[in-house]
Amino acid sequence: MTVLAHHLDDDSTNASAEDVFLADAQQYRRELLAHCYRMTGSLHDAEDLVQETYLRAWKSYKGFQGKSSVRTWLYRIATNTCLTALDSRQRRPLPTGLGAPSSDPVDDIVARDEVPWLEPIPDDSTDPSNIVGSRESVRLAFIAALQHLSARQRAVLVLREVLQWKAAEVADAIGSSTAAVNSLLQRARAQLDAIGPSEDDALQTPESKEAQDLLTRYIDAFETYDMDKLVELFTADAVWEMPPFDGWYQGPENIVLLSKTHCPAERPGDMRLLPTVANGQPAGAMYMRNRQTGVHEPFQMHVLATTDDGISHVVAFHMESFEKWGLPASL
Known part of the structure; x- marks a missing residue:
């Protein structure tokens, strides 16, 4: 016993x-x-x-x-x-990462559902990773750039530069040598440099007065179905993309023409947007009116890159639910 x-x-x-x-x-x-x-x-x-x-x-x-x-x-x-x-x-790209030139806004839009597109992530201001890596480490431009790296290059870059681990700690974690880790990091940095300069340094925080003002005006333009208002919100070289459609569009006039040509809305009130934050950036959860039921249903998550000069980039992700953002199933 x-x-x-x-x-x-x-x-x-x-x-x-x-x-x-x-x-x-x-x-x-x-x-x-x-x-x-x-x-x-x-x-x-x-x-x-x-x-x-x-x-x-x-x-x-x-x-x-x-x-x-x-x-x-x-x-x-x-x-x-x-x-x-x-x-x-497979890697998860955005349309701009496919290598094709910008598209004509009046051409047909093509959905590529077979592509495993990049996805947005809800923001959490209480997220401990904000202390360690800050919101910049989940911004769309950075996540999209990481997709161009091999898996091991990604791991090394994130552990070294986001989490600030020592090279020896990273080597121990992934079963490699310190020399190999340093080599992987060097190649990863070179590849990111080759992709081009990041817009991250110029981005405003979602809570800033300027970003909030741009988001409010952006939402108002869609809800009142006044697409022409968008022209004054975008920077001269602004980019718009909307996975799963494979095209991307540059310049305020092209973005507005795209919206007028292909947006399923027909009148004010067809679209409603709730302000939120995604990937550490201001965002709008768009609900589109169902013509049969009159109910506004989840349609897209618009993630905005806002700068002192205006909105420089929008990724409008197709969404069937905003549950992860704690938003209602319908309006």
């Missing part, structure tokens, strides 16, 4: 330790989601990979010897989980 009681006590202690560990690990869920999103460019994939990370952590908990923090250990598992997943997955 004494031996049995001793074993029961051990089992109880181990279970208690695991419970404490898992409870501690949960506080990192949101920043791990941001990490997996940076690696994959997909919110849905990132959610699945975070779940897989916690499952692997739970299964291998007994092997965790406390040589690093729980947070560091979870990041190692998450990174390697992402690397394994990315072996069998």
Whole structure:
């Protein structure tokens, strides 16, 4: 009886330790989601990979010897989980990343549903990754640029430059050498430089008065069905794209002509937009009126890049639900 009681006590202690560990690990869920999103460019994939990370952590908990923090250990598992997943997955581009020139706004628009497009991610101002990597590390331009890198280059760049890990720590995490990590980082930086300058440095924060004013005027133009108002909001070389359609459009006049030609709305009130934040940028969740029911249903998430000169870039993602943003299913 004494031996049995001793074993029961051990089992109880181990279970208690695991419970404490898992409870501690949960506080990192949101920043791990941001990490997996940076690696994959997909919110849905990132959610699945975070779940897989916690499952692997739970299964291998007994092997965790406390040589690093729980947070560091979870990041190692998450990174390697992402690397394994990315072996069998295509990169997730935006239309501007396909290599084609800008499109004619009056031409037919072509949906490419077979392409695994980049996805937006809801913003969370309480996200711990904002402290570590800041909102800039989930902005669309940066996530789109990461898609041009190999999976291991992505991992090294994110761990070194977003999370500020030392080269030796990254090497240990991905099973490589410090020299190899430095080489991967150098090649990753060179590739990003070749893609072109990032617009991120010039972007306003979503909470700034200027960004809020631009978003309000942008929403008003759509809701009143006054597309001509958009001309004065965009910068001279502004870009518009709307996956899953593969075209992209440049310049205020072309963007307005595209909207007039292809937007399914017909009159004021057909479109309603709720202000929100996505990828650390101001955004508008667009609901389109269903002509049969009169109900406004989820249609697109417009993610805006706003600068002191105006709106420089809009990605209008087709959306069937805004649940992840905590927004209503219909209006």
